[in-house]
Amino acid sequence: MNPWLSLLRPGDWAAAGLAAVAVAASFPLLWQGGAADKAVVRRNGEVVAELDLSRTRTLAVAGALGTTVIAVEPGRARVAADPGPRQYCVRQGWLRRPGEIAICAPNHVSLQIAGRNNGFDSLAY
Amino acid sequence: MTRSPTEPASRTLATTADDHRIARLAAAAIALSLVDAAIPLPLPGVKPGLANIVTLLVLYRYGFATAAWVSALRVVAGGLLLGHFLAPGFFLSLTGAAASLAVLAAAQYLPRRWFGPVTLSLVAAFAHIGGQLLLARAWLIPHDGVFLLAPVFFAAALFFGIINGLIVARLLGEREAAEPQHA
Numbered sequence: 001m002n003p004w005l006s007l008l009r010p011g012d013w014a015a016a017g018l019a020a021v022a023v024a025a026s027f028p029l030l031w032q033g034g035a036a037d038k039a040v041v042r043r044n045g046e047v048v049a050e051l052d053l054s055r056t057r058t059l060a061v062a063g064a065l066g067t068t069v070i071a072v073e074p075g076r077a078r079v080a081a082d083p084g085p086r087q088y089c090v091r092q093g094w095l096r097r098p099g100e101i102a103i104c105a106p107n108h109v110s111l112q113i114a115g116r117n118n119g120f121d122s123l124a125y
Numbered sequence: 126m127t128r129s130p131t132e133p134a135s136r137t138l139a140t141t142a143d144d145h146r147i148a149r150l151a152a153a154a155i156a157l158s159l160v161d162a163a164i165p166l167p168l169p170g171v172k173p174g175l176a177n178i179v180t181l182l183v184l185y186r187y188g189f190a191t192a193a194w195v196s197a198l199r200v201v202a203g204g205l206l207l208g209h210f211l212a213p214g215f216f217l218s219l220t221g222a223a224a225s226l227a228v229l230a231a232a233q234y235l236p237r238r239w240f241g242p243v244t245l246s247l248v249a250a251f252a253h254i255g256g257q258l259l260l261a262r263a264w265l266i267p268h269d270g271v272f273l274l275a276p277v278f279f280a281a282a283l284f285f286g287i288i289n290g291l292i293v294a295r296l297l298g299e300r301e302a303a304e305p306q307h308a
Contacts, residue, residue, distance in 0.1 A: 016247060
């Protein structure tokens, strides 16, 4: 028997177990970062559409170069197609957390996830 | 105020044996606070909380009032020595210590037969980080973003709470008195 373990009493095991469960539960609870509610599509900085993230749909936005296609699925959204030369915003893939943003700069279109709790803009210490 | 003519120019403050003991224990706690601050850890705010070992030992040996004194002295003197007296870090330290003492005031009445130093240490560690997070949320970083770090702090509280509690149990020499755990 490990001598250190004999220092633990029954209640200590219970307390440690309870604390471990609480810690494990806090990870998913606090790391969802606020529920994502909607996808905000902007052209030239102006909001052209606010898409509900609860159902699947696609949206075509006419930009400076051509048409950007936004795809929405439950809980996430992405830029499915864009006429921009380097395809950065398309390659970003699915966005699901509030505050995440894909900017198709050449076409002047952006897609941002918004929620009641908008994550944070910056954090410094 | 007029000074009384009968009063001597310099006086020695009468100290009791209690005062000496509190000072000695607080010195030990302060030393451990400095060790704490010197240990490099990846995330600011994650600390072993070694001074809590002294607080718990004092609580077990001399009671709650002495533990509160030692804890308060440790926070103030530790703040002076670490150079964050009255800076945000000081108030975080103060809040953590106050929250720990508040829950220990209740937890000390848990039946000793079932609950040992490890439980008290865990309770104190979680109260410590809980109080600090609430202060940080209310004052330093007024945004729910602070709670993203909370699970990491809780995990650290769990880990160091158990370790510190075991150290306290060992130092109290309660091995013989502990319930036999093996068949």
